[in-house]
Amino acid sequence: MTRVLAVYSEKGGVGKSALSAGLVAAARKRKLGVIAGDLDPRGTFTAELGISAEDAPAFSMNDLLALDPQGETGLAADAFAPASEAWSGVQVIAAERALANRETDNVAVGLEFRLRLGLKGVVEEGKVGVLDLPPRAGGKLVTSALVAATDVLIPATLDEDGRIGAAEALSTIKLVKDLGMNPDLRVVGIIPSIVPGGRSTLKDAIGEYLLETYGDLYRDDLVIPRHSVRQHTRFACVPITDAPGREAQALTDVYDRILTASGVEA
Numbered sequence: 671m672t673r674v675l676a677v678y679s680e681k682g683g684v685g686k687s688a689l690s691a692g693l694v695a696a697a698r699k700r701k702l703g704v705i706a707g708d709l710d711p712r713g714t715f716t717a718e719l720g721i722s723a724e725d726a727p728a729f730s731m732n733d734l735l736a737l738d739p740q741g742e743t744g745l746a747a748d749a750f751a752p753a754s755e756a757w758s759g760v761q762v763i764a765a766e767r768a769l770a771n772r773e774t775d776n777v778a779v780g781l782e783f784r785l786r787l788g789l790k791g792v793v794e795e796g797k798v799g800v801l802d803l804p805p806r807a808g809g810k811l812v813t814s815a816l817v818a819a820t821d822v823l824i825p826a827t828l829d830e831d832g833r834i835g836a837a838e839a840l841s842t843i844k845l846v847k848d849l850g851m852n853p854d855l856r857v858v859g860i861i862p863s864i865v866p867g868g869r870s871t872l873k874d875a876i877g878e879y880l881l882e883t884y885g886d887l888y889r890d891d892l893v894i895p896r897h898s899v900r901q902h903t904r905f906a907c908v909p910i911t912d913a914p915g916r917e918a919q920a921l922t923d924v925y926d927r928i929l930t931a932s933g934v935e936a
Contacts, residue, residue, distance in 0.1 A: 703797035
């Protein structure tokens with residue numbers, strides 16, 4: 671089964687776009703085709719994949735979500751823009767600031783189903799989709815991605831923002847499932863993100879809270895460590911898999927294991 675992975679937290683600064691980029695890099699290393707969709711109007715994910723605001727494609731995520739949900743399937747391919755050479759083989763559905771307008775789009779019903787319709791038949795065997803969601807409480811952009819996804823990952827820093835972001839994301843996911851919009855959506859887990867080395871009273875307390883509250887949903891077997899190489903690769907707009915050194919390899923390894931946990935076959 672092909673997978674479309676949504677990366678979501680209702681708090682910013684928890685490593686959401688970093689996880690999205692890491693999953694794209696790991697999938698690319700596996701020689702999988704990757705479709706990367708950015709639903710955050712700030713465009714952080716789009717920029718990291720080497721598409722600047724000046725090079726924005728004529729047809730973007732904003733345009734895709736403006737289409738008639740009763741219309742033709744598979745139109746996401748029309749919005750594909752190739753990522754930069756460093757990310758060769760990755761097709762991007764880019765974000766732009768105007769994407770924020772879709773939150774108040776009341777012209778046509780069913781906006782929340784447009785992305786799923788657009789991706790139908792596009793994420794084929796040998797490909798994986800990665801959707802980077804905005805850090806907000808529900809809304810049409812978040813719901814569009816959750817309706818289109820097969821699986822959702824929730825990165826959480828081990829602090830109060832991480833805890834709140836995870837709890838609120840789970841509430842939104844539950845609502846989408848309970849309303850029948852995507853009842854089969856699977857939560858891969860709450861992924862500890864940007865975790866510093868050493869012991870910390872707060873880090874340990876938040877980790878214990880998440881484990882006690884969410885049980886097996888808290889994936890302390892998939893900890894994403896905080897390493898400075900991540901910021902270097904983001905600045906250079908290159909995949910973590912291309913960076914040298916032990917820190918880059920540690921991040922590459924955990925992103926690959928998260929892919930496997932998400933049901934993406936090697």
